[in-house]
Amino acid sequence: MDETVAEYIRRTVLKIPRDEIKMMLQKWGFLSEAQLQTLNFHQIKDNISQEVVQLCEENSADIKQAAVLDIIYNHIYQNKRMWRVYQMKKSGEELEYFDLTDFKKKFKGRLRSALKNVTITFREYEDNAIWIRVAWGTPYKKPNQYKASYVVYHSQTPYVFISASVLKSNLPLLCQALIFASNYHDIREMELRSHSLNSLKDIVFKRYSQNFQTYYPKPLQEGNVEPESGDLRIVQENRSEKERIQRLNREAFADGPQPKLEFAQYRLETMFKSDPRLGVLEKKEPFRCLVKFSSPHLLESLKSLTAAGMADAPLSPLLTCIPQQARNYFKIREKKSLFPEGFVSP
């Protein structure tokens, strides 16, 4: 077995938390059940990984199998990576039948014709997700297995989720191969990024709870202002205000759990507005400024801002539009006089 493959397997196993190693090796299926029985999972990880490498040696593992183990690891720990969302466009309306084998063949063919040294691995999952792992090399160097790119494609949708490696130069090639293989004609990056792959999927597939406009002849009785612990001695003086805030919040965010995003970034290119007598910034140039909101769970924290009294209700539509517009990176320019709104540009 190749030295580099052995080292790669060893390092991959070392990444896995000790309690999960057995389960992941079983998922991998490369080592037989009998071989797995011989492993002692109670020793330090260094030793476990050495033993795994020895067993792989017996089975003559090559890079292809090692790559599968890596995909499995990244599928389970998908939230460790930063994912970007891309949308593909079809030229016509034809709905072609998706053929997985054809897709794989075309994808591999396209990449390999451009770049000889690539390792390409596919793995399908039950939710119609196709995971693709690509390790990139150059005409003179073997692929760098430690900086692979991961692509998640749901064949019934035009969306692709990519966690690219540091080498951004390979991205155009990857995109080309994707649209070629899936019979689309264009691909564009959406301004939507997060660590939580499932949340990104929730947003673009519209799987999160949304608030639909419905007409209620009477206000709903069930939504009480506070889940009172039953203490009738506490009187809320501003009950109507609290109810107003709750209603506005519900209109903006709906009731269910929000998709998990970590940032919202607003790149402002707007004019500085101040008292003209102050004479600040006499040059009429847009003021460039970057506003970034970060949080372990941005949308839930925005949802709780007004109820906590930290912001006035209703919240700015720039904040509440994030799931509907499926973006968390915005560029804001001056409002053009011709268009009363629509100042948010792609």
Add this chain to the structure above:
Amino acid sequence: HVASSLPLPPERDHLRPRIDMIVFMIDIKSKYSFRNVEASLAYVDASFFLGKVCFLVTGVGRVNCCSIETNAICKLGATYCSPVLFCELELEGIRVATAQRLLRMLQICAGHIPGVSALSFVSLIRNSDDD
């Protein structure tokens, strides 16, 4: 009665009993809460400041998140001749102790403790503060 700011909404005027004490809560982590309290003080009748007003500063346990300077709060207390209490609501022991203190003060403000008036009590506290 809990309110988020003053003045109180007029529609509930007829449901409100006599007000014996007002506690202004300032979250030391939020400048907004400080400004809110400053703005609300303007709506309080002067007679309340004879011992029936108290400032309660919360969140002091989280030292890294303080947004308001203690000086500013103490100055506010001095300006309005009212005591300032500091507490941390997230710790049960302190929460209970603070509640007991406030309850004691309320009993005095409501006139339930014979021989001690709100004004005499407050001047007692202020004298010990100056020491």
